[in-house]
Amino acid sequence: MKNKGLLVVLGAGESGVGTAILGKKEGFDVFVSDKGTITDSYKEVLRNFEIEWEEEQHTENKILKASIVMKSPGIPDQVQIVQKLLKNKVPVVSEIEFASRYTNARIVGITGSNGKTTTTMLAHYILKHGGLDINMAGNIGDSFAKQVALNDAPYYVLELSSFQLDGIVDFVPHIAILTTITPDHLDRYEHNFDNYIASKFRIVKNQTENDYFIYNADDEVIVRYLKENPIRSRLLPFSLTKKIENGAYIENENIIIQIDNNKIIMPTKELALSGNHNVKNAMAAATASHLLKIRKTTIRECLENFHGVEHRLENVLKINNVQYINDSKATNVNATFYALDAMKSSTIWIVGGVDKGNDYTELYSLVNEKVKAIICLGIDNSKIINAFGNCVDNIVETQTMKDAVDIAYKLAERNDNVLLSPACASFDLFKNYEDRGRQFKEAVREL
Known part of the structure; x- marks a missing residue:
């Protein structure tokens, strides 16, 4: 097979490692570079496929020799190495x-x-x-x-x-x-x-x-x-x-x-x-x-x-006639709008995390109609408290999922819902939305 040149993969997550495997199979020389650390499981895959890699740095003189670069979706175009590649007219594409x-x-x-x-x-x-x-x-x-x-x-x-x-x-x-x-x-x-x-x-x-x-x-x-x-x-x-x-x-x-x-x-x-x-x-x-x-x-x-997707309006358990619902995948206001809209009875809402520039005004009418208490779960909850202070009498701040679920359990009455629908990203207290959802489910099961 004719050598197709150097494929540089920026970012060694799922899409990066997958691209490296495909590039190797298709006859590219492949170099994987990650500014952060690469997980052990992905390092093992790269070794098995005999793919060269580096972590915690981007070696510019090597990367700039690429014939094509695959940039992982989490890396913005604005980062320095990507700007240099574009300036040098090196094609930078997505894994897709x-x-x-x-x-x-x-x-x-x-x-x-x-x-x-x-x-x-x-x-x-x-x-x-x-x-x-x-x-x-x-x-x-x-x-x-x-x-x-x-x-x-x-x-x-x-x-x-x-x-x-x-x-x-x-x-x-x-x-x-x-x-x-x-x-x-x-x-x-x-x-x-x-x-x-x-x-x-x-x-x-x-x-x-x-x-x-x-x-x-x-x-x-x-x-x-x-x-x-x-x-x-x-x-x-x-x-x-x-x-x-x-x-x-x-x-x-x-x-x-x-x-x-x-x-x-x-x-x-x-x-x-x-x-x-x-x-x-x-x-x-x-x-x-x-x-x-x-x-x-x-x-x-x-x-x-078809019964749906984990962490998306997922019914976890009913305890004392209270339904606990995991909607951790709701990382923006619009997703939480759908979740609150689907609630048919009085709801205790667990919300918060890393705000991506949220405008909470579109939730006001639903919160007024359906939410009896708000439990904030984030490092900085001031925006949520300011937004809903006039809609809901009872707003509590927590820093752990266990505390949030314990407080919800105390506040909930027969036929209520307890809804985790954060409207925010999860990176302040959790690894990702899956980790947040799993912690919620574990805390509910331990009640």
Whole structure:
């Protein structure tokens, strides 16, 4: 195999190590460089594949010799080494872009500020049950690059963040899904919402008339962008409020999915997942499945049987008739809006963490209506206390998950909910949102 030059991988997490494995397989010299420390398990993988690596530094004279660089999604474009590479005209791509060059798979790509994980897992569940040989990757599970290298499949469903989409050049999903766009990660987009919107829409940038774009027609941001920036792919909107000719809508409490006079009808009350946001996620996943010729009965059965994602409105336990709910994956205000909206009874809300520039005003009416007490779980809770001091009489500050759950237990009465839905990132007190969610579940089980 002809040597393809030097592939430098910046960041040795899941996407970085996966890219290194694929690069090696495809005939690149590979060098992995991480400014932080590399976990032992990833070091072992790199050694097994005989891939050169360094940690706690970036050796510039080596990195700048690269023919191509894969930058992990967590590294901003503004960092010095990336700026030097760009100045030297070295292509800097995302793992999604790099991996897509070495597979002929048909891809369903899913992005959005909220709902993308549930929609990705649900689409994968339906398509797999429908008989497709399909892998799931992106923000979820083993990296796309690693799967292309070691067990490629004819179909993929990919959960894609805006950071992953920022680094694409030619990547094109046959079916693209956009669930919602609300302000998130604005610290990475110069605090400009328009930059973030454009980033999400990169998912359709290489689509043609032969591809499909499934999108939320109730999201004003998406609808406005499409009016101002027409795209080439075939549009299949979904909506809870409007009747739609080609796409999905609600009529008499039924989901109707209609594409070229071919119709699927499914009662919303038979969905395993509750809440309006999950009706939309189901519409999006089912529309994609319909396009890929999955039988109607399979789609219906899967929607009735799919019970959702860990750390997303996950019912943990009922103790003394109080339901404890883990929504640790709600790392922004919009996700928490959906969670509070889904609460059917009085709620004790555990909230807080690292604020990403949150505007809490859109939660006021829901908090007034549903929340009887707020338990803050963060190092700095002043913004939450200022925002909701006039809505809720009882606001308590805590620094550990155990304290938060113990206080919730004392405050809760029969038929209440205790909801962990932080609306913030987790890095002040926890490793990540999974760690936060698991600690919540452990604390509840110990009550």
